[in-house]
Amino acid sequence: MLFAKIVIVVALAAILWNLGAGLYYMMTDRSGSDRVVKALTRRIALSVGLIVVVAILILTGVIQPHGI
Numbered sequence: 001m002l003f004a005k006i007v008i009v010v011a012l013a014a015i016l017w018n019l020g021a022g023l024y025y026m027m028t029d030r031s032g033s034d035r036v037v038k039a040l041t042r043r044i045a046l047s048v049g050l051i052v053v054v055a056i057l058i059l060t061g062v063i064q065p066h067g068i
Contacts, residue, residue: 001062001063004057004062004063005063007053008050008053008054011046011049011050011053012050014046015043015046015047015050018039018040018042018043018046019039019040019043021035021039022036022039022040022043025039
């Protein structure tokens, strides 16, 4: 259970890092390279991967969702 939480937090940190990198490249890169697209593509891939991992963890019972 602790390992699953660590994986989720690391994935969220990587998503935020790539979001920030995309913003930085968009503001500073004047050469017309594709670094912005690559950073945002990685962010989308990480987000989809995180959703899949969380769904698998819920289905296997490793983590349990709770309502408010």
